[in-house]
Amino acid sequence: MIKGLQSIQFDEAPYIQAGASVVGKKEGEGPLAKLFDEIEQDPMFGKDSWEEAESEIQRRAAMRVINKSNLQKSEIRYLFSGDLLEQETATSFGLMDLEIPLFGLYGACSTMGEAMSLGAMVVAGGFAENVIAMASSHFASAEKQFRFPLEYGTQRVPSAQWTVTGSGAIIIGKKRSHVRITGITTGKIVDMGVKDSMNMGACMAPAACDTLYQHMMDFDRKPEDYDRIVTGDLGYVGRDIIIELMKQKGFDISQNYSDCGIKMFDKETQDTHAGGSGCGCSATVFCAYYLRELEKGNIKRMLFMPTGALLSKVSFNEGRTVPGIAHAVVLEHC
Amino acid sequence: MIKGLQSIQFDEAPYIQAGASVVGKKEGEGPLAKLFDEIEQDPMFGKDSWEEAESEIQRRAAMRVINKSNLQKSEIRYLFSGDLLEQETATSFGLMDLEIPLFGLYGACSTMGEAMSLGAMVVAGGFAENVIAMASSHFASAEKQFRFPLEYGTQRVPSAQWTVTGSGAIIIGKKRSHVRITGITTGKIVDMGVKDSMNMGACMAPAACDTLYQHMMDFDRKPEDYDRIVTGDLGYVGRDIIIELMKQKGFDISQNYSDCGIKMFDKETQDTHAGGSGCGCSATVFCAYYLRELEKGNIKRMLFMPTGALLSKVSFNEGRTVPGIAHAVVLEHC
Numbered sequence: 312m313i314k315g316l317q318s319i320q321f322d323e324a325p326y327i328q329a330g331a332s333v334v335g336k337k338e339g340e341g342p343l344a345k346l347f348d349e350i351e352q353d354p355m356f357g358k359d360s361w362e363e364a365e366s367e368i369q370r371r372a373a374m375r376v377i378n379k380s381n382l383q384k385s386e387i388r389y390l391f392s393g394d395l396l397e398q399e400t401a402t403s404f405g406l407m408d409l410e411i412p413l414f415g416l417y418g419a420c421s422t423m424g425e426a427m428s429l430g431a432m433v434v435a436g437g438f439a440e441n442v443i444a445m446a447s448s449h450f451a452s453a454e455k456q457f458r459f460p461l462e463y464g465t466q467r468v469p470s471a472q473w474t475v476t477g478s479g480a481i482i483i484g485k486k487r488s489h490v491r492i493t494g495i496t497t498g499k500i501v502d503m504g505v506k507d508s509m510n511m512g513a514c515m516a517p518a519a520c521d522t523l524y525q526h527m528m529d530f531d532r533k534p535e536d537y538d539r540i541v542t543g544d545l546g547y548v549g550r551d552i553i554i555e556l557m558k559q560k561g562f563d564i565s566q567n568y569s570d571c572g573i574k575m576f577d578k579e580t581q582d583t584h585a586g587g588s589g590c591g592c593s594a595t596v597f598c599a600y601y602l603r604e605l606e607k608g609n610i611k612r613m614l615f616m617p618t619g620a621l622l623s624k625v626s627f628n629e630g631r632t633v634p635g636i637a638h639a640v641v642l643e644h645c
Numbered sequence: 646m647i648k649g650l651q652s653i654q655f656d657e658a659p660y661i662q663a664g665a666s667v668v669g670k671k672e673g674e675g676p677l678a679k680l681f682d683e684i685e686q687d688p689m690f691g692k693d694s695w696e697e698a699e700s701e702i703q704r705r706a707a708m709r710v711i712n713k714s715n716l717q718k719s720e721i722r723y724l725f726s727g728d729l730l731e732q733e734t735a736t737s738f739g740l741m742d743l744e745i746p747l748f749g750l751y752g753a754c755s756t757m758g759e760a761m762s763l764g765a766m767v768v769a770g771g772f773a774e775n776v777i778a779m780a781s782s783h784f785a786s787a788e789k790q791f792r793f794p795l796e797y798g799t800q801r802v803p804s805a806q807w808t809v810t811g812s813g814a815i816i817i818g819k820k821r822s823h824v825r826i827t828g829i830t831t832g833k834i835v836d837m838g839v840k841d842s843m844n845m846g847a848c849m850a851p852a853a854c855d856t857l858y859q860h861m862m863d864f865d866r867k868p869e870d871y872d873r874i875v876t877g878d879l880g881y882v883g884r885d886i887i888i889e890l891m892k893q894k895g896f897d898i899s900q901n902y903s904d905c906g907i908k909m910f911d912k913e914t915q916d917t918h919a920g921g922s923g924c925g926c927s928a929t930v931f932c933a934y935y936l937r938e939l940e941k942g943n944i945k946r947m948l949f950m951p952t953g954a955l956l957s958k959v960s961f962n963e964g965r966t967v968p969g970i971a972h973a974v975v976l977e978h979c
Binding site: 407415624 | 744
């Protein structure tokens with residue numbers, strides 16, 4: 312069950328009961344448009360502030376996944392959720408009405424991987440029949456939080472990524488379905504000294520490489536053992552770095568590697584520079600696209616690895632580096 | 646194993662291998678002075694910013710608890726930790742050097758309860774031999790984060806609490822010791838509409854009452870079944886509220902109730918108004934005082950219930966309420 316240095320292989324692998332995704336207008340104009348459960352045209356989601364809008368996204372994603380699963384709210388034992396805002400207010404205000412015990416998580420944009428890892432352990436350990444794992448982000452609340460308010464009209468550098476407005480939620484449970492979480496590899500904080508908060512791909516790629524390499528060691532596997540190896544939001548810049556870093560360690564992932572930040576937007580027409588990012592990026596792309604491919608059996612086994620950049624505007628302004636973290640989850644069709 | 650609506654009773658209850666606490670000067674002048682493992686006189690902990698100081702506190706607490714346990718760093722499978730800063734930078738920068746897989750948590754001041762709950766499940770589920778559960782806060786980084794920079798010299802209202810400078814860490818593991826975590830009750834977000842961020846006790850008391858009442862229902866217990874029922878940081882204001890709220894629900898906790906925020910400082914001489922607060926408050930008071938009492942058998946069974954106020958300065962400035970959450974952990978001498 313405990314596997315190598317940082318991994319677990321589940322003896323009784325839990326199943327994904329359902330997945331749901333709620334996104335904003337721009338995400339709904341991208342290549343995955345037809346796969347989202349809900350596309351909201353109003354960037355405020357009917358609320359008065361960006362923070363309340365993000366709370367509303369979480370609330371809708373949670374309600375949708377419960378409805379899709381045909382479970383009752385009372386059958387969900389725990390919520391595992393987080394977001395990018397100061398003190399996670401999107402989660403606190405968004406999930407309040409559900410009245411389900413909450414484990415608030417912070418893994419920056421790796422939060423969906425963290426939520427799925429803990430959720431899978433709690434179900435596999437016999438501590439719950441069903442739990443929700445979810446995460447959210449909102450373009451405008453994130454820009455306000457980490458960079459500049461939108462009203463400034465600040466120009467974006469080519470390496471900048473576009474925070475996804477959206478929330479993805481899955482229910483992990485014991486009931487048989489066509490997708491199982493069969494293993495996890497939990498990441499360490501990795502700091503290579505990168506300080507550029509406008510180049511998140513470069514900040515996070517070393518952490519993704521660290522977790523991915525350890526995963527291959529712990530499970531004694533090769534990239535070819537996976538139909539897809541998918542990071543959360545390394546984008547175009549981070550993609551090139553992780554492929555190169557893994558090559559230096561003797562693994563060629565170029566053939567089956569993909570990234571949710573690249574999948575989310577159309578590079579040519581959507582002006583999103585280095586790709587999508589945010590907790591909501593990997594969460595929504597997983598729920599909308601990869602989970603369906605796994606359910607259909609088009610993907611038999613994948614490694615899903617959300618990536619996080621551990622900074623705040625205070626740490627950035629104080630000249631600190633931007634460490635990264637990445638949590639890997641093995642998903643298999645059955 | 647699953648117990649009632651929100652609880653777990655562990656079939657194979659994990660043990661606490663060791664606990665350690667690192668605090669600041671003011672905490673070291675309080676009634677628990679002799680019980681802390683380290684009292685640092687320099688509020689900056691030798692660093693250049695309040696945020697770095699708090700990171701240093703976490704690093705020291707983690708190193709100390711590992712040393713006290715006689716375990717090697719490599720024998721710790723996971724870190725469960727969190728803090729109050731924006732995007733949890735105290736945790737990210739403080740625990741980086743340990744190179745141990747990290748689950749970042751956010752439960753506001755309830756984080757130690759959340760960390761102990763998840764850590765206990767992960768060990769009891771067979772997913773780790775040893776994990777660290779910890780949390781931190783720092784008076785100056787918290788004032789800067791949530792209220793006003795210290796340089797303003799703002800006057801404090803009588804209901805205000807004093808954020809504890811400190812970090813407490815425990816190792817939860819399988820090896821037999823004299824203290825076990827035998828159960829948990831995980832809290833929901835509870836919002837009674839209180840908006841006063843200078844009166845955290847009133848914000849958190851309803852959540853503490855909600856978790857405590859549900860705990861009694863789930864385990865079919867009464868307050869007398871515990872030698873102590875201890876909240877994290879309700880302080881003097883919150884204490885009166887929870888005793889009253891529980892009385893309305895038919896439970897008299899006045900005889901065995903206590904609060905870490907009350908225990909930490911001397912009300913008469915330390916000018917801390919309604920008592921201590923912060924993630925570090927319950928974490929350090931538990932490690933310094935209650936864990937020792939449990940080890941000695943002076944306390945046979947206690948309910949430890951860290952309490953959190955789920956606000957940010959943005960949510961406060963936007964006029965939102967301050968919801969609360971509380972996570973209860975059952976500890977028994979053996």
